[in-house]
Amino acid sequence: MAIVLYRVDERLIHGQVVVGWGSQLRPDRFLVVDTALATSEWEQELFTLGVPERIGVEFMAPGPAREEISGWRESELRSVLLTRDLSTMLELARGRTLEGERVNLGGLHLRKGREEVLPYLFLDESDKVTLEELAKEGVEISAQDLPGSPKVTLESLLG
């Protein structure tokens, strides 16, 4: 139980995650899994601006992250794992790596082709396919922007 939250959120590290989930889950570090960010120092610099000193941040591409996951899960450090799209989360979950874990959908915004499912969740057809595949990997999926707001299950999201 050392990865205390898996979250898909286009904004990655922001107020809802740092303050909202952060004060509830008290993480020691944020693990940001993203191909482009993993090699972009100037963007990493900006993303970490709002993170309190006591919380560490690591950026990693999905490939290396897959290798680390079992270590992160066993670690004493409490981690929040963030991706900004569904496909990266699916890449991590392939081969039932995340079986039995809960993945939280926290923010996917309007883009061409996407339709509103919840005020903070817009999905297109390929997003829905990815969600179904993610579920097939044994992951429990639900949408919830903040700890205090209602949890919406995958069935009602796709229904």
Next chain:
Amino acid sequence: MKNPGRRAHLSTFLRSFLIQASWNNRTMIGGGFAFAMLPVLRRLHRGDPEGFREALQRHSEHFNAHPYMADLALGAACRMEEEERDPEEIRRFKLAVRGPLGSLGDALIWVGWRPATVLAALVLALAGAPPGATVFFFLVLYNLGHLALRAWGFRVGLEWGSQVGNPLRTVALPKQADRFAAVGVFLLGGLVGLALGRSWAGDSWPLLLLGVTGGIWGFWLGSLVGQRVWRFTFWGISGAIGLIFLVGWFG
């Protein structure tokens, strides 16, 4: 580097006060951001209506941040447009700063500065200042901080562009936010002591002083023990103060 001129910058800064005017769930302050960028974009793309339209469209996309901290992103985005940076880079810059500027601003203003200035005004009111003066004092004090933050943000944004993380780190906003929050705790403690002390202590100054000191200590300890306790105490005591006032009013 292109220079749209001082007037365009000033105009963009003034427009930034309306950045939330078209707030919506889809683009949040994206529309306001583009509206504020307009004077600068118009000058940068003089004689190039197609480029102007594209730039305006790009900046209307989803964006969000604390409204005061948005000035910093606005200044930096202007700078990057003036440097004719790759649009994709500018987009990525905005994606990267929206989160931090949101949480930094929330901590600094909504959790730190606003409660601290409200409490300072309430202390003044309890000390016997007339209502008009109290409100005036609050509005002036609060907005001094507000305007200073916006002007500073826009200026460092223009100056540093995509490197704006550097000055932001130097001023250590989270630390300032904690400071304001601490002042807030101090004032709230004093206020509670004063409010309760006045009813117990009557005209006895030492007793009143004891109440105020006790209040400050109590709240200080509460804030040290933890956020949950602090939040509970905050609402509990705020409710109690409200009740005392109501009883005083009708009783």
